[in-house]
Structures are given as structure tokens and as C-alpha cells.
């Protein structure tokens with residue numbers, strides 16, 4: 001069974017406007033509310049790809065209730081720990097040619113809620129997968145991620161980690177099945193300024209040597225790079241009209257897992273993953289299965305010799 005864990009979920013309030021003017025009254029052309037947070041996005045995409053999973057994490061207040069109702073409506077399984085105070089709201093602004101995001105800080109998590117989630121993670125069994133994604137609410141320390149990762153490692157639960165903290169390096173000792181930094185995150189983790197595809201792949205190799213089994217580096221409209229002990233791959237994505245890239249990285253994680261679980265074939269899983277990322281970039285909401293499968297033949301995968 002796949003579990004996702006979102007410690008800092010959100011309602012994503014998405015606004016589309018032609019051109020925003022700071023310091024003025026702006027009016028939206030479209031405004032929508034979606035459940036957000038990286039793990040929740042992974043769960044929603046897995047569901048769209050007919051891959052059974054359960055979303056875990058923290059939720060609270062009227063915003064948390066919105067997320068629960070939305071997930072119930074889509075028949076996404078979930079088992080959140082509830083807390084006092086509302087889940088945050090993140091603002092996503094889409095103008096004709098740029099996207100701006102303002103993410104909230106997140107709720108205060110009590111010690112009781114903190115421990116309740118640990119108990120849930122301890123229930124996961126050998127052979128399960130846990131996707132740990134997104135930021136920590138300010139009341140939790142990075143050591144919480146370490147604690148969750150260690151439990152999974154000891155219980156032989158495969159970890160997939162997608163977090164924007166340079167301390168991700170400290171979690172590689174738990175041998176995650178997959179990590180998915182984007183280029184900026186890779187540079188932050190390694191404290192380098194990698195730009196060329198060769199440098200990026202070598203950066204991926206460095207993380208692989210530190211313990212990550214598979215490293216997928218997302219490169220936005222330039223596609224993605226992939227490294228494991230045996231393979232070095234790059235993916236080129238087709239051009240298309242970008243509607244919103246919110247959740248495209250999460251869709252990659254879901255696409256990879258959904259395909260990998262069925263085939264255990266890395267190249268196939270990488271292609272599926274990139275197709276899912278681009279399918280989300282080309283849609284308003286997260287990708288649907290048909291959209292991903294229509295894009296699959298348009299993704300070019302190349303083996304790269306370093």
C-alpha cells in the first residue's frame with residue numbers, strides 16, 4: 001500500500017488575472033479553491049491513475065474540513081490527525097506569462113498530534129511505500145522528518161522524499177527509494193551552482209552515492225534528469241500551453257510510483273513520471289490518466305553517458 005504524508009497541507013487559492021499590479025485593486029478572471037500540499041497532490045494524482053493509496057498528515061479547522069470533503073468527493077482514502085486551528089491557505093497567482101505563489105506558514109501542531117501521527121507511521125508494514133512531501137509547519141523541527149524516516153527504514157517501508165530543505169542530505173542514510181529535487185533544490189542541497197545537464201547528472205550521482213536509490217531532478221519546461229546506480233537518463237518534454245505548474249512536481253512523484261509499482265521498470269516509470277508532470281502543467285488542475293497517456297509517446301528519453 002502507498003501512503004502519502006503531508007505535514008503542512010493547504011487550500012490552494014488559485015487566481016488568474018491578465019496582469020497584476022502591486023499596490024492596486026486587481027480583479028481576477030477566474031478564482032478556484034483546491035486541496036493542496038505536496039503529499040495530498042500525490043494522493044490525488046495516484047487516485048486519478050487508479051493507484052490505491054491513503055493520505056496521512058495533519059489537518060484542522062474549517063479549511064481542513066474543506067480538504068476532507070474534497071478528498072471524500074474524489075474517493076481519495078485518508079486518515080489525517082486533526083489539530084486545533086485552521087490549515088493554511090496558499091495563494092497561487094497566474095498571469096498570462098508568469099506564476100507567483102504566496103504560501104502560508106502553517107498550523108501549530110501540539111505534542112499530542114505530533115505523537116498521534118508517529119503512531120500511524122509505526123503501523124505501516126514491510127513492503128509499504130511512504131511519500132514524505134512538502135514543508136514543515138513552523139512548530140515542527142526538521143528532526144521530525146528524521147524520526148519518521150528512521151521508523152520507515154527500520155520497518156522496511158520504502159521512502160519517497162520530496163522536500164525543499166538542504167538537510168535532505170541527512171535523510172539519505174535511510175536509503176530512500178526516490179528523491180525528486182528540482183534544479184534549485186539540488187543546488188541548495190549540494191551548495192553548488194550546477195547548470196549544464198552533465199553537472200546536474202553528476203550532482204544526482206553524488207546524492208545517489210550518499211544513499212538515495214533513485215534520483216529524479218525536475219527541470220520545469222526543460223524536462224528532467226534521472227540517475228541511479230545503473231542508469232543515467234534525460235527526458236525531453238513536448239511544448240504546450242502551460243495552464244498551471246502547481247503540483248507538476250508532485251504529479252511526477254505519483255506517476256513514477258504508479259508505474260514503478262506495476263512494472264519495476266525504471267525507464268518506463270521515468271517516462272510515465274515526466275508525462276504526468278507535463279500533463280499537470282498543461283491542465284488547470286492535476287493531471288488525469290488519459291492526459292498522461294496521451295503525452296507518453298511525446299516524451300523523449302535518452303540514455304546519457306557521463
Ligand SMILES: Nc1ncnc2c1ncn2[C@@H]1O[C@H](COP(=O)(O)OP(=O)(O)OP(=O)(O)O)[C@@H](O)[C@H]1O
Pocket residue numbers: 181182183218219220221222223224237238239240242245246247248249250251252273274275276277278281
Ligand atoms: N513549461 C513546461 N512545459 C512542459 N512540461 C513542464 C513545464 N513545466 C513543468 N513541466 C513538467 O513538470 C515537471 C516538474 O516541473 P518542475 O521542475 O517545475 O517541478 P517542481 O519545481 O517540483 O514543481 P512544484 O513544486 O510546483 O510541484 C517537469 O519535469 C516537466 O515534466
Ligand SMILES: O=P(O)(O)OC[C@@]1(O)O[C@H](CO)[C@@H](O)[C@@H]1O
Pocket residue numbers: 008010012035036037038041090101103133134135136164246247248249250
Ligand atoms: O510550502 P510547501 O509545503 O513547500 O509547498 C506547498 C505547495 O506549494 O506545494 C504544492 C505544489 O507542489 C501546492 O499544492 C502547495 O501550495
